[in-house]
Amino acid sequence: MNKKYIGYLFEIAWILPSIAIPIAILVAVIITAFVAGVGVPGDGGQINPAAIAQTAPFDQPGVRELAPGRYEVAVVAQVFQFMPGEIRVPRGAEVTFVVTSRDVIHGFKINKTPVNVMVIPGQISRVTTTFDEPGEYLLVCHEYCGTGHHVMAGKVIVE
Ligand code: CUA
Numbered sequence: 001m002n003k004k005y006i007g008y009l010f011e012i013a014w015i016l017p018s019i020a021i022p023i024a025i026l027v028a029v030i031i032t033a034f035v036a037g038v039g040v041p042g043d044g045g046q047i048n049p050a051a052i053a054q055t056a057p058f059d060q061p062g063v064r065e066l067a068p069g070r071y072e073v074a075v076v077a078q079v080f081q082f083m084p085g086e087i088r089v090p091r092g093a094e095v096t097f098v099v100t101s102r103d104v105i106h107g108f109k110i111n112k113t114p115v116n117v118m119v120i121p122g123q124i125s126r127v128t129t130t131f132d133e134p135g136e137y138l139l140v141c142h143e144y145c146g147t148g149h150h151v152m153a154g155k156v157i158v159e
Helices: 003-035 050-055
Strands: 062-067 070-078 081-083 086-090 094-101 106-110 116-119 125-130 135-140 153-158
Touching: 050 094, 062 086, 070 106, 070 135, 081 153, 094 106, 094 116, 106 125, 116 125
Parallel strands: 070 094, 086 153
Antiparallel strands: 062 070, 070 081, 094 125, 106 116, 106 135, 135 153
């Protein structure tokens, strides 16, 4: 094998991954966006964190039925809990979570679902999903928010 030929092999060994890796990333983005249903949360609006107790829907955190099969859940995140900590929704319903924070940045992630948003003081996060499988889903704060971050959790019960 002459030196020139070995040089070509090295070129190909680097060129192939440099093409394959961006393609793999693109495929991963397309799959998460269109197959797994993961998307960027929309602008849910702004809120004065000091006025949460007086501002709808956060003045009454909890589940509200908007229409048959459609629910809205208002959730307030604060160190180190979600209010309400237990959310009950029927199976198959379209559920929109409207979440804000009273104090610092928190996370709002429901295991086994595409629901995964940041919760920022002054901002409202809005995310919609449908629970097809009944059961208990763990709701966790996945943004480090202080010494009690690891205990900040709740649950969604689909019945
Ligand atoms: Cu709230 Cu971590």
